Every structure is written in C-alpha cells, then in structure tokens.
Amino acid sequence: xxxxxxxxxxxxxxxxxxxxxxFVDSHRDKAVRLAWRLVGGDDAxxxxxxxxxxxxxxxxxxxxxxxxxxxxxFYRVLVHQAHSSTRKRATRRRLMQLFHIRGxxxxxxxxxxxxxxxxxxxxxxxMQLTRxxxxxxxxxxxxxxxxxxxxxxxxxxxxTVKSHLHRxxxxxxxxxxxxxxxxxxxxx
Amino acid sequence: xxxxxxxxxxxxxxxxxxxENFAPGPIDPDxxxxxxxxRIARSRRRRRxxxxxxxxxxxxxxxxxxxxxxxxxxxxxxxxxxxxxxISIDTDTAFVLALDTFDEPDELTTYLxxxxxxxxxxxxxxx
Numbered sequence: 001x002x003x004x005x006x007x008x009x010x011x012x013x014x015x016x017x018x019x020x021x022x023f024v025d026s027h028r029d030k031a032v033r034l035a036w037r038l039v040g041g042d043d044a045x046x047x048x049x050x051x052x053x054x055x056x057x058x059x060x061x062x063x064x065x066x067x068x069x070x071x072x073x074f075y076r077v078l079v080h081q082a083h084s085s086t087r088k089r090a091t092r093r094r095l096m097q098l099f100h101i102r103g104x105x106x107x108x109x110x111x112x113x114x115x116x117x118x119x120x121x122x123x124x125x126x127m128q129l130t131r132x133x134x135x136x137x138x139x140x141x142x143x144x145x146x147x148x149x150x151x152x153x154x155x156x157x158x159x160t161v162k163s164h165l166h167r168x169x170x171x172x173x174x175x176x177x178x179x180x181x182x183x184x185x186x187x188x
Numbered sequence: 189x190x191x192x193x194x195x196x197x198x199x200x201x202x203x204x205x206x207x208e209n210f211a212p213g214p215i216d217p218d219x220x221x222x223x224x225x226x227r228i229a230r231s232r233r234r235r236r237x238x239x240x241x242x243x244x245x246x247x248x249x250x251x252x253x254x255x256x257x258x259x260x261x262x263x264x265x266x267x268x269x270x271x272x273x274x275i276s277i278d279t280d281t282a283f284v285l286a287l288d289t290f291d292e293p294d295e296l297t298t299y300l301x302x303x304x305x306x307x308x309x310x311x312x313x314x315x
Contacts, residue, residue: 033211141202142203
C-alpha cells in the first residue's frame with residue numbers, strides 16, 4: 001500500500017487527540033484488567049476488547065463533554081464488547097472442534113499471580129456463570145465497584161444487580177469450595 | 189417495587205482472594221498505544237473508502253433516478269430499485285453498502301432510523 005501523507009490536523013482534531021490521549025492514559029490499565037477478567041483471563045482477547053472499546057470512545061468523544069460521562073459510557077461499551085468477543089470465541093472454538101481443526105487455544109497469560117492453578121480455576125468458574133452474573137460479579141467483587149455504580153453502568157435496577165450477585169457468589173463458592181477455607185466460610 | 193433480595197455482605201477476605209488470584213500482568217503502554225493508533229488509522233481509512241464508494245454509487249443512482257423520470261416521488265430504496273432499471277442494484281445490496289460504510293450496525297440504527305436517511309447516505313455519502 002503506498003504511503004499517504006497525513007492531512008494537517010485542525011485545531012478541533014488536535015483537541016480531540018489531546019483529550020483522547022489523556023482518557024487512554026487514565027483508563028488503559030483499568031480497561032485491560034476489566035476486559036481480562038470478563039473474558040476469563042485471555043491476554044490477547046482482553047487487549048482486543050479494550051482497544052475496540054477505546055476506538056469507539058475515540059469516535060464518540062465529541063459527543064461527550066466531561067470525562068465522567070464518557071467513562072461510564074466507555075465501560076458499558078467495554079462490557080458489551082467483552083461479551084460479544086467471548087461469544088465469537090466460543091462459536092469459533094465450536095466450529096473448530098466440529099471440523100477437527102486444532103489451534104486457537106487461549107493465549108498465554110502474563111498474569112504474575114501467587115497460584116496459577118487457582119487463577120485457572122477462578123477463570124473456569126467465572127465462565128460457568130451466566131453473562132449477567134459474570135458481569136456483576138467481576139464489577140463488584142473483583143473491580144470493587146459499588147452495587148449502585150454497577151447498576152448504573154449496566155443499566156439494571158440495583159435489586160437485579162444484588163440478585164445476580166447473590167447467585168453468582170453462590171455458584172463461585174460451589175465451584176471453588178475445595179480450594180480455600182475462605183470459600184468454605186463464604187458459602188454459608 | 190422494593191427488592192426483597194438482601195445486599196450481599198461485603199467480604200474483604202473473599203474479594204481479596206479473587207482480586208489477587210485473578211488479575212492480568214502489567215501491560216506495555218507504548219505497545220498498547222501504538223496498536224491503538226494503528227487501529228484508529230485503519231478505521232478512518234475504511235470509513236473514507238466507504239464514503240467515496242457511497243458517493244460513486246450515489247452519483248450512479250442520481251443518473252438512474254433522473255433517467256427513470258420519477259423524481260419528485262417519495263424516495264425510498266424500494267422505489268429506486270423498482271423503477272430504475274438502468275442501475276443494477278437490489279435492496280439488499282443497497283442496505284449492505286450502507287451498512288458497510290459503518291463499522292457497527294448500531295451506528296446505522298442510531299443515525300439512520302429510516303430508509304430516507306439510508307438513501308441520503310447512499311446519495312451524498314454523509315450523515
């Protein structure tokens with residue numbers, strides 16, 4: 001492809017680029033971490049999800065005045081993107097299994113964690129949850145967001161979020177009860 | 189209606205277990221930003237190509253509409269397709285072309301809620 005000379009940036013373009021740069025700087029780590037957790041611990045997929053959400057934020061930037069408004073919208077988009085990518089990955093894997101094609105294994109994880117076995121178990125247990133349960137569980141228990149903030153982000157009633165959380169926690173404890181005394185304590 | 193579901197009790201020990209044992213490693217911000225920049229540039233190129241394609245198609249449609257002599261009627265994709273024999277385009281193709289201009293069908297439904305706007309896009313390549 002021949003190299004093209006980029007068009008000179010207008011003042012508005014420069015302002016948008018500057019705002020977007022600051023936005024990426026502030027949210028890059030959080031976005032990748034949330035995406036990573038939502039997709040069940042896949043590095044490459046998490047980065048793709050985060051980048052796709054940032055791309056959408058870039059396009060939507062002129063519509064938003066403040067960073068707070070944009071970030072709520074951004075994380076909502078990211079959660080949807082994670083779901084969509086996870087579903088595509090599952091379909092691709094099913095098709096590959098159907099045609100006996102090997103490969104497309106989950107990418108290597110860079111996570112530096114105390115117990116890789118436990119990380120794998122948590123990831124698998126998370127993927128056993130329904131979409132709604134996984135989203136609220138990750139946002140509240142792993143990301144430390146409040147029920148009301150999570151409800152606002154997912155556009156659900158706080159009562160619905162609590163109900164999903166309750167079921168998610170019960171399932172997680174059932175799946176992981178053999179791993180830790182903490183889980184045994186929590187199931188009661 | 190008031191929810192009967194009790195709020196889950198905060199359990200710092202349990203949350204700590206999940207957070208510590210299920211987190212990605214540090215990311216390389218430079219690599220991430222470079223890839224994001226390339227993705228944005230690619231997306232812009234795709235959009236420009238789509239807009240040019242829509243404009244070329246739009247010019248073709250205008251010629252066809254003019255020659256078919258139904259200017260002044262309510263413009264819908266169906267009527268263009270039905271009455272403009274000089275252009276080889278069917279409804280599905282018209283919609284696919286309009287959809288291709290956007291990366292996400294969501295955007296199409298947001299900005300182009302009816303056929304008339306799809307036609308606008310096809311004719312002028314703009315929102």
